[in-house]
Each structure stands twice: as C-alpha cells, then as structure tokens.
Amino acid sequence: MIKAQGNNRLQMVVLGVSAVLLLTLLGLLGRQWLSGPDARQQAQREAGIVLLSESRALPVVPLRSTADTDFAATALAGRWQLVFFGYTYCPDICPTTLAELRRIHSALPPAVRDRLQVWMVTVDPDRDTREQLRAYLDFFEPSFQGLTGELADIQALSQALSIPFIPGDTGKPGYTVDHSGNLAIIGPDGRQSGFIRAPLQVDALIEQLPLLME
Template sequence: MTRMQKTLVVLIALVGLIGGLAVNRILNGNSEFNPAELADAGIILLPQSRAVPGLRMTNQDGQPVALDQLQGKWSLLFFGYTYCPDICPTTLAQLRQIKSQLPEATLQRLQVVLVSVDPERDTTQQLKQYLGYFDKNFIGLRGSIADTQTLANALSIPFIPADTSKPGYTVDHSGNLAVIGPDGRQRGFIRAPFSTQKLVARLPQLVKRD
C-alpha cells in the first residue's frame, strides 16, 4: 500500500469515527448547544447576560416576591395584563400549548411569568383568576407602575403606560418574552410571533444549560 493510500485509509477512518460519534450524540439526545438553531426558533441569546433589577413585587397569591427568587429555573417573562384584548390571551394560550408538548425534564426547569403592565386593574385576585384559565402553574406578578417600567426597560421590553382615567383603556406593550436563566440574569429574548413546534423542539436544548 502506498503512502497516499495509507493516508486515505486513515482519513476515511477518522471521518467514519466522527460521523459515528455525531450520530450517537443525536440518538442519545446529547447534541451540542446550537445558537443558530435557537435563533431559527426565535430564541435570541445575548452576547453577555444582564443583571435583573432587584425589585420586589407581589404574586397572584398576595405573597411578596423578590425578582432574584426566580433563580433555580429558566423563566419566560412576559409583560402583559388581564384586560388585554389580543396579544396576552393569544400568548398565554400558545405558551400553555407549548408546555403541554415539552418533556417532563424540561418542564421541571421552566416557568412562565406574567408581569402586569396594568396594576391599576390587575389585583392579585384578578391575576390568579385570569392565569388559572390558562395554566395554574403560571406565575403572575404586580408592582408599582414605576417599578414595572424599570424592570421592562432593563430587559429591553418597554411598554407605554396607559392613561387610566379613560374608561376601557388599553396598554401598548410587546409580545416578546425575556429569557431569565437559573442564575437570575437575563440570557436573551424570544421574539413574537412564536412558532409552537420550533419552540417545542428547541426549548429543551436551551434549558438543559446551567
């Protein structure tokens, strides 16, 4: 066998080995983290994580919650309100559908959080009742409008406070989600509109990371 032939045999063997390892990772669910695949699903990661303001709000059970208490799980944080006519019910229904298709291991590491941009009407009782229509495990938070704006601006998901003196007022807000890591820092965004199937496929890839 010539030197050239020996080199080709070695190269073919290496290609086969690499291919086999790649197939093994895929079959065992251990494929490597791929930011491009996440981006295709609308999950945009920040180059560097951001600190979340250390604010205190109240949850739907009337209990005080410090935002750093969101640590330990991945949080999909949505700014909305219970009287929203379109974006909010659509978003929450879609998140419920996504959760219903995720594996249990992913669900254990994931939580959905609605931060009210309408604390004037969104009492704790109203939040609890509203979120119960979608998923009893969804978390609702309310705070002062000033604190809510501080949080929204820090996460780059601003909203426009409403003129609450007008009857039947609405609040202009984004449909995007902020992605908070288990360390309590913002890791990125999920852009609206959402692709249910792509998020079902990619969220497990995201939340298995620390």
C-alpha cells in the same frame, strides 16, 4: 499473467474498501459539522431565541406575585424563567401568547417543566390585582404566575429587560396598553440570558427550550 490479474483484483478491492471508509468518515464529519455550534445557533434563531453575549443582572423591584411571594426571591430559585409583560384586559396579544405558552409548556418533558417558570408581569396595575391575575392565568395554566406592583417598579423591570411598554390612559374607559409579545429569558442564576421574539414559534420552541436548559 494470472498473478498480475490477481494483484489488480486485490488493488481494486483495497481501493473499494478505502473509498467506503473515506465516504463513511466524511459522513461522520459532515454530521458532526451539521450538529455543531453554528447549526445549534441557527436552530435557536429559527425558534426566535436570541441569547445575549453577556447576561444581565435584574433590578431589585418590590413586585408581588400571585403566590404572595416577592419576585426578587423567587427569581433566584435556581429555575429558568420566561417573563412576559401583558394585562388581563388585553384583546389580542396576551390571550394568544398565553395560549401558545400553554401549548409549549404542556409539550415539554416533565423534568424540563419542573425547571421552568412562566411569569406574566402586568402592565396595567390599576386594574390587575393579584386576584384578577390569578383568575386569568388559571384559565391558561395554573402553574403560571403573575406579578403586579407600582407602575414605576414595573417599568423599571421592563426597561432593564429591554421589553418596554407604553402605559395606558387610565382616565379613559376601556383603555388599552401598548406592549410587546416578546419574552425575556432568565437563567437559573437570576440573570437575563436572552429573549424570545414574538410571534412565538411553538413547535421550534418545544424542541429548542430543553436544549437551551441543558
């Protein structure tokens, strides 16, 4: 009788240990599942990041930057690029977007910031000279660069990146330009890898951009 009770206790201990091990294993598998590709893609979507199934080549356009360099050369410099189309006379989208980009940029780890370049391509080349762009961007973040050039070349780039705009009527005083707040993501290979949808999800992008750039 005593031996039978001992065996029962031993069986209960074994079953208890087995249950603990099983729960631990299930917990580990659950965490692995939650942190897998599906969860990462969901987190990117919630941050407004949309990645293309295949990256796209950029057209070669003779745009000049506020650093007095050609965009085609600097876009292939092995850094990630965020490209925004806007203009310095914009009353709402541009100052809001640039202020949010400044918050994101300043919150990123230094090593990530060093691998990221933010561009503002003007959609208003009649008024936005390189000097005008430089002064405007300096107000937000001196490391941000601007691009300007011929309107046709700017439109060619915006259409290739699937971020079109409607040119303003330059014959009217105080004209505005219809444009998007979306950003194009260009990888270190100089090809477009995706978009960031507006409005920007600042906190989520601060978390997700370093993971995207791994």
